[in-house]
Amino acid sequence: MSYKGHILEVNNLRLSLSNGKGAPVRILNDLTFNVRSGEILGLIGDSGSGKTMTALAVSGLLSDFAHVDSGEIIFEGEDLVKKSPKERRLLLGEKIGVIFQDPSSALDPLQTVESNLSEIIKLRSNNKEEGRERILKMLKTVGFEDPEETAKRYPHRLSGGQRQRVLIAGAALMNPSLLIADEPTSSLDTVTSMSIMQLLHEMCQEMGISILFISHNLNAVRNFCDRVMVMKEGTIIDSDTSWDIMGQPKSAFTAELLLKSRLDPHSLGITQGKAKEDAPVVLSAENICAGYQYSYFRRSKTPLVISNVSFEVKEGESVGLIGSSGCGKTTLVKTILGLLKPESGNIHKSGKIAAVFQDPVSSLNPAHTVRWHLDEALMAAGIKMSADEKKNHFLKVLEDVGLSAKHLTRFPHQMSGGQRQKAAIAMCLVQDPSVIIADEPFSALDASSQASIIKLLSDINTKRGTTMLIVSHNLRVIKAMCSKVIVMDKGKIAEAGDTDEILDNPKSDATAALLKARMYEA
Amino acid sequence: MTSYNASRRYLYTGGIMLAIVVGFFLLGLFWTPYGINETDSASKLLAPCAEHIFGTDNLGRDVFSRCLVAARYTLLVSFAGVLFALAIGTVAGLIAGYNGGIVDKIVMIFSNGIMCFPGILLALVAVAVFGPSLYNVIWALGLVFAPTFARVYRSSTMELLGRDYILQAKVMGVHPIRIMLVHILPNLMSQVLPAVIIGLANMTLFESGMSYLGLGVQPPAASYGKMLSDAQSYMVAAPWLIFFPTLMLVFYILGLYFISEWVRTSVKGGSR
DSSP states (O other): OOOSSEEEEEEEEEEEEOOSSSOOEEEEEEEEEEEETTOEEEEEOOTTSSHHHHHHHHHTOOOTTEEEEEEEEEETTEEGGGSOHHHHHHHHHHTEEEEOSOTTSSSOTTSOHHHHHHHHHHTTOOOHHHHHHHHHHHHHHTTOSOHHHHHHOOGGGSOHHHHHHHHHHHHHTTOOSEEEEESTTTTSOHHHHHHHHHHHHHHHHHHOOEEEEEOSOHHHHHHHOSEEEEEETTEEEEEEEHHHHHHSOSSHHHHHHHHHHHTOHHHHTOOOBOOOTTOOEEEEEEEEEEOOOOOSSOOOOOOOSEEEEEEEEETTOEEEEEOOTTSSHHHHHHHHHTSSOOSEEEEEEOSOEEEEOSOTTTSSOTTSOHHHHHHHHHHHTTOOOOHHHHHHHHHHHHHHHTOOGGGGGOOGGGSOHHHHHHHHHHHHHHTOOSEEEEESTTTTSOHHHHHHHHHHHHHIIIIIOOEEEEEOSOHHHHHHHBSEEEEEETTEEEEEEEHHHHHHSOOSHHHHHHHHHGGGOO | OHHHHHHHHHHHHHHHHHHHHHHHHHHHHHOOSSOTTOOOGGGTTOOSOSSSTTOBOTTOOBHHHHHHHHHHHHHHHHHHHHHHHHHHHHHHHHHHHHHOHHHHHHHHHHHHHHHTSOHHHHHHHHHHHHOSOHHHHHHHHHHHHHHHHHHHHHHHHHHHHTSHHHHHHHHHTOOHHHIIIIIIGGGGHHHHHHHHHHHHHHHHHHHHHHHHTTSSSOTTSOOHHHHHHHHGGGTTTOTHHHHHHHHHHHHHHHHHHHHHHHHHHHHHHHOO
């Protein structure tokens, strides 16, 4: 059944969160928007602007702490706010499908793909054969070549992209009229997210499903959405066709968001970190091979993740390390950092090596304050200072990374993702390292934090002269920041050398594939 | 909202129950209405009355006074036992979880070895060999309980090892022992606290069981288990001899369970 005109209308929706004590906090403020039949509507905005809350409110999956104060959510002509929880639950899956961010935790690990999906059908029909047929058909639709075989697999035998496909199949199984996708690609790599986006686009066109697409990946929004809404502090401040919004933003906020997300090297003032002619080599690897040994007792040869990797990094240089997921980038980084023992080969380092990791949630120890972290870093580096010197040193470092004295006493949960990542970088700087290795340091952050972290790392490289090795999916950033680049493919170095040369004239298939996926990246 | 109120109810009920037992313990330290071993042949098996509010036993001893003093042993054995178990479990669990490999295998073989025997049986054997005494009960029970804590510490440590801040600490060159004690240990409190509280309750049950069998706290000292065992023959004639010590045990154990339930729900709901 298709509904003419607007499939979903949200009018003056107000929603607050309360934790049982203190005054409730207003999250959505007079939110008004509509989704037309058969369109893909993009919803963008900074983190904390209420994007996910909107998705939860429409799908009826709000927690006990959230409360709709006023307004209406009209879906196919009926007000959802007035419906009982049971009625809404029945609607979910049948008329409204939801896809969440993290595909790794959304499937029951103890059940096969088929039994995971059949849960959705069981609620509504008893015909097993028909249900099975429907699942196989849907698995085929989402791009599995052998649906019979896939249906028998357990979730751990699927890759992240495949799991997300299974979840999309589940959401679309009952042929819903509205699909809500909350950051469906943010935990996937560029090549995979491109294919997921294409899949959603096809489903919209072929099955006539309307999609509410929430993302901070503006490129994906530009390429796939018919219309875009910009959200700020719980309300829609800008909305138009995606072409117009991206081309001529109406509000200053949208313009700024776009500028930040574009990560434009010129507006950020980033320059490539180059080494001097006679600069000494600070980090070098000779023929390293490394892998993971699974069992202590079974000393069977497990396949190596990286083999015969050799490279040199000179002082003051900024080197990018790129490659598709699973090519061994993180393994190489772990080996250099000494977290993994290489099977063979040598690594030469001169001076202290510090590391910045990807996940801002776990980059700091939740039990301790920022001051403790800096203290610990100083102590580990064996640097002794008087209390006064220490305090000045910390304040200087915090200022360098864009934090202030008040952050010294903060615990990680009291800071945003970007601030935590800055504190993690401050920990590195306290040790005054000669090389900083950053493994996807900004990919888990929102657009504006990404820009500030990129700028910060670039400044550390150019102003302090600290050598950088940056792992990233984002070729534009790598091109702006790094003078040299190493491209990895299947555990080997596919090509290495001058960034501009390699990215402009790729010689290996791996580089070409990365460049092809590039148009969809954030 | 409902879960929030329910967890509060657990806290209040459990808190009141525990407060009664702790009140008895504190009072018993300074004052008892009668000497605990003071026999009075004129007032044997008296029902609860104004002079003996919990009644008297077959030797004419005041049950209220004995309940006050017995709280001391119950608290001592449960706390000392859990502390002992926690000390062993923490060290073994952290080392096994952090190092993995062969060290982990050895620790786990020991801990599984202890766990595959019924706990009370092992404790009984230990006390039978080394003689029944308060201290033997404490270390025997501690040893039996240690694997439970070791397992909690081991699995949580393994989970934390993959976190970026632990990798960061390793990269910075922090000593492994410091990583275990300062970086990992404080983050395990939320998992260990409920295990400790349940451990206290279980330890009390075991101790009462052993005292009931005559292998725990030795007479003439009073303990709830021993009082129950003595009262067995008078169960019908003088039910208060069973009732009051049982009530104290129920308050203590149920109170601990309620508190642990509160910790569990409030930690779960309060995270993030």
